[in-house]
Amino acid sequence: MLQKSRCLRNLIPSSSFGSLRKISAFYASGAASSVQEALEPSPYSGSDDENGDIDWDNLGFGIKQTDYMYVTKSTCDGVFEQGQISRFGNIELNPSAGVLNYGQGLFEGTKAFRREDGRLFLFRPDQNAIRMQFGADRMCMHSPSVDQFVDAVKQTALANRRWIPPPGKGSLYIRPLLIGSGPILGLAPAPEYTFLVFASPVGNYFKEGLSSLNLYIEEEFHRATRGGAGGVKSISNYSPVLKALTRAKSRGFSDVIFLDSVYKKNLEEATSCNVFVVKGNLISTPPTNGNILPGVTRKTVIDIARDHGYQVEERTVPVEELLDGDEVFCTGTAVGVLPVGSISYKGKRVEYKAGSQLVSRDLYSTLIGLQSGAIEDKKGWLLEVE
Numbered sequence: 001m002l003q004k005s006r007c008l009r010n011l012i013p014s015s016s017f018g019s020l021r022k023i024s025a026f027y028a029s030g031a032a033s034s035v036q037e038a039l040e041p042s043p044y045s046g047s048d049d050e051n052g053d054i055d056w057d058n059l060g061f062g063i064k065q066t067d068y069m070y071v072t073k074s075t076c077d078g079v080f081e082q083g084q085i086s087r088f089g090n091i092e093l094n095p096s097a098g099v100l101n102y103g104q105g106l107f108e109g110t111k112a113f114r115r116e117d118g119r120l121f122l123f124r125p126d127q128n129a130i131r132m133q134f135g136a137d138r139m140c141m142h143s144p145s146v147d148q149f150v151d152a153v154k155q156t157a158l159a160n161r162r163w164i165p166p167p168g169k170g171s172l173y174i175r176p177l178l179i180g181s182g183p184i185l186g187l188a189p190a191p192e193y194t195f196l197v198f199a200s201p202v203g204n205y206f207k208e209g210l211s212s213l214n215l216y217i218e219e220e221f222h223r224a225t226r227g228g229a230g231g232v233k234s235i236s237n238y239s240p241v242l243k244a245l246t247r248a249k250s251r252g253f254s255d256v257i258f259l260d261s262v263y264k265k266n267l268e269e270a271t272s273c274n275v276f277v278v279k280g281n282l283i284s285t286p287p288t289n290g291n292i293l294p295g296v297t298r299k300t301v302i303d304i305a306r307d308h309g310y311q312v313e314e315r316t317v318p319v320e321e322l323l324d325g326d327e328v329f330c331t332g333t334a335v336g337v338l339p340v341g342s343i344s345y346k347g348k349r350v351e352y353k354a355g356s357q358l359v360s361r362d363l364y365s366t367l368i369g370l371q372s373g374a375i376e377d378k379k380g381w382l383l384e385v386e
């Protein structure tokens with residue numbers, strides 16, 4: 001009882017939640033350069049790199065069970081204990097856990113890559129850590145520190161290193177999860193949080209692979225609303241899009257594009273990736289105004305595009321401009337940078353140019369070049385796992 005009341009006092013966001021403005025500024029500046037130095041060595045010595053029973057040439061984006069996961073829980077005052085790598089397996093939850101009843105949960109997605117020389121790298125995991133903190137603030141959850149998050153991702157990659165595909169065949173998709181695991185009945189933030197990280201080797205997200213996507217502009221359903229939680233990777237944002245997604249897939253489309261819910265005419269994003277439109281030398285994408293998910297790939301591609309001499313604008317993109325573009329592409333950790341082949345809207349289908357001369361190809365090859373080590377990483381985006 002004593003224990004309980006001590007926990008309840010701490011439910012109200014306190015200093016441990018951090019200031020939203022501070023986190024925003026941190027996120028925007030892409031800081032966290034000290035993450036690398038602050039990492040502690042992983043206690044896990046690593047498993048062997050050999051694995052006979054996987055067909056590296058036909059990896060899709062399905063879940064493949066790997067060997068280990070990382071788990072840690074928060075104490076009542078919101079501090080996360082030192083986590084541990086354990087065998088991958090089911091977890092136990094109280095039926096009244098906040099996540100099961102009120103959807104208090106956040107996920108992240110990042111990848112580990114294997115290079116030709118065998119070295120293993122993560123791509124900007126600090127950005128995922130910061131985004132989880134931002135999301136936790138929005139959803140009234142306690143979150144692990146940036147260093148704790150990055151260390152957990154590193155440990156999970158290392159422990160499952162035999163599942164990291166050979167270069168060019170795919171990557172190890174790493175899925176950090178933060179859930180309200182403490183019991184609650186009346187609506188309130190959960191008294192305890194569990195941070196866990198698991199992984200699965202993946203190839204292409206869409207069955208289209210590296211060809212192009214056929215998208216459908218959704219007019220009935222919306223993904224996000226003004227003042228809602230569309231800008232954070234809350235698990236509660238994803239089931240509501242399944243209706244539109246499965247309907248579009250059953251009609252042969254790859255994914256849907258959502259429009260804003262107020263004017264119903266401005267581009268937002270697809271179910272799990274950001275959308276860009278190219279017209280001449282200008283590349284446009286909607287701003288991160290709370291309705292779209294601030295993708296790490298989105299931010300990276302904007303940087304690469306500016307370095308390549310394109311003009312990039314983050315601004316409202318009316319659907320007419322999208323349909324009138326020379327080229328449209330999607331970005332995300334899972335999808336990479338994928339060209340859009342067609343968009344269907346109000347019974348009409350607009351086709352976009354294809355081929356090797358695409359702006360999206362140019363940007364993607366730079367991104368892949370950085371990840372594979374073929375292009376020198378001058379921005380400190382890559383973190384070696386060793």
Ligand SMILES: *Cc1c(COP(=O)(O)O)cnc(C)c1O
Pocket residue numbers: 109233269270271272273274293294295296297298331332333334
């Ligand atoms: C995760 C996600 C993205 C892409 O973000 P990345 O950090 O680039 O992987 C875009 N949109 C939505 C809705 C997402 O959930």
